[in-house]
Amino acid sequence: MPGEIVATELLSCSYREGRVLEDISFRVERGDYVGIVGPNGSGKSTLIKALLSLVTIGTGSATLFGTPLSDFRDWYKVGYLPQSLHLVNPVFPATVRETVGLGLLSLKRFPKRLNRADNDKIGTILEELGISGLEHKLIGELSGGQLQRVLLARAIVNDPELLVLDEPTAALDPETRDRFYAMIADINRSRGVTVLLVTHDSGAIGEYASRMLYLDKKILFYGSFDEFCCSPEMSSLFGEHSQHLMCHRH
Amino acid sequence: MNLLEILSYGFIQRALLAGTLIALLCSVLGVFLVLRRLSLIGDGLAHVTFGSTAIALALKFYSAMSLLVTMPIVLLASLGILKLTEKGRLSGDAAIGLVSALGISAGIILASVGGGYNVDLLSYLFGNILSIRSEEVVIAALLCLGVMLLVTLYYHELFAISFSDELAKVSGIRTSFINSILVLLTALSVVLAMKLVGIMLISSLLIVPAAGALQLARGFKVCIILAALQGCSSVIIGIIISIMSNLPASASIVMVNLLFFAAACVTRRIIYPKNSN
Numbered sequence: 001m002p003g004e005i006v007a008t009e010l011l012s013c014s015y016r017e018g019r020v021l022e023d024i025s026f027r028v029e030r031g032d033y034v035g036i037v038g039p040n041g042s043g044k045s046t047l048i049k050a051l052l053s054l055v056t057i058g059t060g061s062a063t064l065f066g067t068p069l070s071d072f073r074d075w076y077k078v079g080y081l082p083q084s085l086h087l088v089n090p091v092f093p094a095t096v097r098e099t100v101g102l103g104l105l106s107l108k109r110f111p112k113r114l115n116r117a118d119n120d121k122i123g124t125i126l127e128e129l130g131i132s133g134l135e136h137k138l139i140g141e142l143s144g145g146q147l148q149r150v151l152l153a154r155a156i157v158n159d160p161e162l163l164v165l166d167e168p169t170a171a172l173d174p175e176t177r178d179r180f181y182a183m184i185a186d187i188n189r190s191r192g193v194t195v196l197l198v199t200h201d202s203g204a205i206g207e208y209a210s211r212m213l214y215l216d217k218k219i220l221f222y223g224s225f226d227e228f229c230c231s232p233e234m235s236s237l238f239g240e241h242s243q244h245l246m247c248h249r250h
Numbered sequence: 251m252n253l254l255e256i257l258s259y260g261f262i263q264r265a266l267l268a269g270t271l272i273a274l275l276c277s278v279l280g281v282f283l284v285l286r287r288l289s290l291i292g293d294g295l296a297h298v299t300f301g302s303t304a305i306a307l308a309l310k311f312y313s314a315m316s317l318l319v320t321m322p323i324v325l326l327a328s329l330g331i332l333k334l335t336e337k338g339r340l341s342g343d344a345a346i347g348l349v350s351a352l353g354i355s356a357g358i359i360l361a362s363v364g365g366g367y368n369v370d371l372l373s374y375l376f377g378n379i380l381s382i383r384s385e386e387v388v389i390a391a392l393l394c395l396g397v398m399l400l401v402t403l404y405y406h407e408l409f410a411i412s413f414s415d416e417l418a419k420v421s422g423i424r425t426s427f428i429n430s431i432l433v434l435l436t437a438l439s440v441v442l443a444m445k446l447v448g449i450m451l452i453s454s455l456l457i458v459p460a461a462g463a464l465q466l467a468r469g470f471k472v473c474i475i476l477a478a479l480q481g482c483s484s485v486i487i488g489i490i491i492s493i494m495s496n497l498p499a500s501a502s503i504v505m506v507n508l509l510f511f512a513a514a515c516v517t518r519r520i521i522y523p524k525n526s527n
Binding site for chain 2: 052053054073075076078080082087089092093094095098099102103105106108110111112113114136138154
């Protein structure tokens with residue numbers, strides 16, 4: 001299907017400790033903003049890592065842009081923002097500009113070189129995200145919120161069609177977190193970028209995402225936030241009071 | 251003996267030239283290794299070189315000819331470390347320790363079977379840059395050229411895997427291939443550097459220039475340039491001090507390198523007091 005960005009069919013993944021994902025089947029259409037939520041250990045991060053070929057799929061299948069994962073080579077269409085605190089070595093000597101430039105490598109052929117147009121592109125994205133003043137800072141010198149923006153700039157500098165974010169707000173205070181979600185929503189709307197965002201905060205993401213995928217090794221719910229809030233299955237899972245607390249912001 | 255007189259000797263010119271080339275290789279590769287947390291790979295591969303040198307000497311391959319035996323073995327060992335890390339459920343340091351133990355024990359057994367340690371084998375323990383031959387200088391120059399060419403061609407890929415393997419993969423970079431290039435180039439450099447500083451001190455050529463550069467560098471390229479400058483300067487100054495003071499060259503080189511590192515730490519405290527902790 002032309003509008004289908006991500007599709008999985010009965011996808012399962014296992015680690016040594018046992019099965020992490022079971023029979024996951026869902027589809028993400030172009031322009032969707034999908035919040036993937038669920039409790040700790042529910043397989044949220046494993047699901048997106050499986051979709052990015054970072055962990056091996058046990059059984060079932062997955063496609064990106066209609067291409068089976070094993071044959072997928074168009075990585076320039078994908079932007080990825082991992083949990084930054086796990087990622088960044090605080091003594092890594094890269095400047096913000098150099099770090100953002102790494103996002104352009106997926107567009108380059110061997111030998112990969114950045115030219116003047118690429119440098120202009122980096123300058124533009126830094127400006128768009130309000131971090132142009134940081135370009136000569138080392139990444140180890142940034143605050144959590146600044147680092148998150150820099151890694152977001154790295155993820156979108158190549159104009160991806162799909163943006164995948166793994167708990168991007170885990171280390172941020174609530175105010176910075178909400179600003180970050182709003183920024184992603186703006187990228188989704190203004191650039192038409194499809195977004196898959198993993199978070200444990202179903203209440204906050206519901207305010208911005210067009211669809212929610214509630215995961216606990218299996219998919220327990222996949223639909224809009226309004227449907228999530230009205231879902232009797234979710235009421236029986238969380239209890240009506242907890243469900244109301246999650247949904248009251250919306 | 252004054253400096254000009256020292257520099258007029260052929261063996262010193264060869265030592266300075268080969269030493270500078272090897273230091274350049276080691277310090278550039280060291281930046282990637284330190285940031286990939288593979289700092290001790292030099293130690294591990296040096297131990298394997300010791301074992302493979304024992305094999306070479308047992309087979310009557312001496313001097314530059316011994317490289318024909320040591321190079322393939324050390325190259326295979328470097329890939330072994332990588333595979334153990336990737337597939338063997340071992341962390342990088344454990345994989346290095348495993349291969350290192352295999353290398354050194356094989357060397358000891360072979361040396362013992364072959365009638366004990368001889369002078370050639372012992373020279374690999376502490377290095378002897380002043381005995382370097384013309385053909386070894388040529389090999390160092392060719393290898394330096396090859397390694398620097400590959401590092402230049404794959405600079406961004408090496409930068410990306412040093413930053414994050416995961417992000418590099420999602421950027422479409424063949425991380426296994428680039429990691430293999432990095433450890434193979436390191437293995438080649440270690441075999442050559444053995445002659446310079448020996449097994450005992452080889453990792454200092456890889457680690458100390460990178461560690462010094464990390465104190466001051468503001469940018470990845472700058473870090474590589476600073477590491478190369480520190481590595482090359484240490485070798486030149488170390489060799490000259492060793493001749494003028496009649497001290498062992500390998501230890502002098504390492505001590506100068508460590509002094510540069512200490513100076514970089516102090517300079518960092520002065521220039522960037524907020525970021526010094």
